[in-house]
Amino acid sequence: MFRSVGPRLSPAWPLVTVLAGLLLTATALLSPRPAAASEGWCAGDPVIAINGTIVTIESSVFGEPVVVDKNVAAAYTTVHVPPGTSVQTLLLTTSFFKEKKVTVVTDLPTPAAGAPVPVRVEVRFKAKLILPTRLTVDHVERDTGTTATTLTATFTVAASAN
Numbered sequence: 001m002f003r004s005v006g007p008r009l010s011p012a013w014p015l016v017t018v019l020a021g022l023l024l025t026a027t028a029l030l031s032p033r034p035a036a037a038s039e040g041w042c043a044g045d046p047v048i049a050i051n052g053t054i055v056t057i058e059s060s061v062f063g064e065p066v067v068v069d070k071n072v073a074a075a076y077t078t079v080h081v082p083p084g085t086s087v088q089t090l091l092l093t094t095s096f097f098k099e100k101k102v103t104v105v106t107d108l109p110t111p112a113a114g115a116p117v118p119v120r121v122e123v124r125f126k127a128k129l130i131l132p133t134r135l136t137v138d139h140v141e142r143d144t145g146t147t148a149t150t151l152t153a154t155f156t157v158a159a160s161a162n
Helices: 015-030 065-071
Strands: 040-044 046-050 054-062 072-081 088-093 098-106 118-126 132-137 140-148 152-156
Touching: 040 065, 040 118, 046 072, 054 065, 054 072, 054 118, 054 152, 065 072, 088 098, 118 132, 132 152, 140 152
Parallel strands: 072 098
Antiparallel strands: 040 054, 046 054, 046 088, 054 132, 072 118, 118 152, 132 140
């Protein structure tokens, strides 16, 4: 004859085990979790017209939006063109940078009549943290760096119709 050695399991044991498992699952699902961080490119963009050609300049900082907003105070865009070039700021977004400024400097050589007009764009940031940055012109990445460096892009636009 065999004798059972050890404690006897109650007939309710399977039900208790299932209920304990459900309770643990519910606790895990309902417990507060830390908010998910969402890093990405936080951008501001002036849209300008150079001799009538529309140009979109996007200066971006990579990071969590709350971190970028708290630590990047300004983005300064300088557009260098030859004397006599028409430059107008059409749109200036400031969604991530509290201060956004576009300055036009006429210091590039004047091209020959009918030749494309050279343009150089420089972007500087005023920031408390060093974060990755990029500069795109008309949706094409032109330069990358950090908030401690100056981003630069050079390109040409059509000559003035005058």
